Amino acid sequence: MTQRIEAYPPKTVTQSALQLSELCCSYPDRPDVLQQVSLEIKPGERVGLIGPNGAGKTTLFLAICGVLPPKQGDITSFGKAVRTGEFRPEIGLLFQNPTDQLFSMSVRDDVAFGPMNMGLSELDVQERVSAVLELTGISDLADCPPHHLSGGQKQMVAIAAILAMRPRIMLYDEPSASLDIRARRRLIQFLQQCQETLLISAHDLEFILEVCDRVILLDEGRVVADGTAQAIMGNQDLMEAHGLEKPYSLIS
Numbered sequence: 001m002t003q004r005i006e007a008y009p010p011k012t013v014t015q016s017a018l019q020l021s022e023l024c025c026s027y028p029d030r031p032d033v034l035q036q037v038s039l040e041i042k043p044g045e046r047v048g049l050i051g052p053n054g055a056g057k058t059t060l061f062l063a064i065c066g067v068l069p070p071k072q073g074d075i076t077s078f079g080k081a082v083r084t085g086e087f088r089p090e091i092g093l094l095f096q097n098p099t100d101q102l103f104s105m106s107v108r109d110d111v112a113f114g115p116m117n118m119g120l121s122e123l124d125v126q127e128r129v130s131a132v133l134e135l136t137g138i139s140d141l142a143d144c145p146p147h148h149l150s151g152g153q154k155q156m157v158a159i160a161a162i163l164a165m166r167p168r169i170m171l172y173d174e175p176s177a178s179l180d181i182r183a184r185r186r187l188i189q190f191l192q193q194c195q196e197t198l199l200i201s202a203h204d205l206e207f208i209l210e211v212c213d214r215v216i217l218l219d220e221g222r223v224v225a226d227g228t229a230q231a232i233m234g235n236q237d238l239m240e241a242h243g244l245e246k247p248y249s250l251i252s
Contacts (some may be wrong), residue, residue: 015079017043017169017197018064023073025056025063025221035189035221037073039195045227046137048229049201052243056221059094061171062082064199065093072221076200077169089118091195092167096174098158102146107138110146114165132160136171136190152183156190172200205247217242 004237018041025034034056040106041047049057060069063076066082075082077091083201095101104110108129115125124244136156141149147156155175162170174189176184191198191211202208215232217225219242225232229246234250 015043016040016076017045017078019076020064020080021061021074022205023060023075024071025059025068026071026076033221034063037218037221037223039197039226040218041169043078044195044215045195045214046198046210046212047200048189048215049199049206049218050179050203050208050215050233050244051218055218057218058173060218061173061199061201064169064171065091089114089165091167091171092125092162092169092174093171094155094158094162094173096152096177096214098151098178099147099152101158101161102154104212105145105147106143107133107149107160108142110157111164113245114161119216126209128166129163132163135163136160137186150183151178152180152186155179155187157189167196169197169199170194172198172202174202175200176202176204206249209233209249217244218235 019038020039023034023037024032037060040251049060051057063070066084066086066088069084077088082088087232102110104113110130111115111132112125115128133142136159138160140152141153141157146154149157173188179187185186188207189209198212200208200212212229215227215229216223217232224242225238228247230250233247235244
């Protein structure tokens with residue numbers, strides 16, 4: 001049973017950004033990776049997804065994006081069902097390794113790839129590319145080959161490439177894993193100002209604490225706790241029971 005901690009006050013009824021109902025996912029060699037996962041995320045929420053290795057976090061992201069077919073259950077985004085293999089530009093996924101998302105000869109071309117494949121006019125593509133390059137602070141890198149960039153720069157290029165398609169939901173899978181301290185701080189500041197609905201999976205719990213208001217704890221394919229970031233991550237017994245540590249900043 002999911003543990004609810006510090007329930008949020010009643011909100012005005014609004015359409016969910018993301019709704020999962022009794023979601024189950026398996027792999028041929030690994031059954032029950034996700035088991036009856038049900039959750040709702042409202043537009044504009046910043047949600048951290050935490051849990052030990054093998055908890056099912058990346059699998060959950062792949063199902064939400066329509067890459068992995070569910071064994072059972074339903075996924076809807078802004079009231080529309082997510083179908084496996086269907087292109088959904090309103091849902092963006094940042095991979096753990098940004099290099100996996102960069103393949104063009106220049107940063108500009110990488111960022112333009114998504115809008116071009118959405119069938120936009122050349123002018124609209126150029127406007128979107130310019131806007132997101134400025135938003136992510138990488139306009140000066142527009143003509144650089146992506147493989148020449150630092151890890152932090154590659155991360156921002158990958159983010160810009162997704163934002164160019166104007167997603168309403170952004171899924172970040174371990175976004176701070178390969179970043180140095182300076183790049184990590186820049187990413188935190190960027191995410192704190194984002195307007196999209198955010199779902200961030202990370203082992204970097206201090207990162208989650210700075211960016212997210214709500215946290216979902218996943219273990220063995222199940223949602224075991226859902227509540228405010230400080231209430232869940234500040235619960236030492238709960239964290240240790242699921243292979244995690246209470247963040248240092250929450251130790252009084």
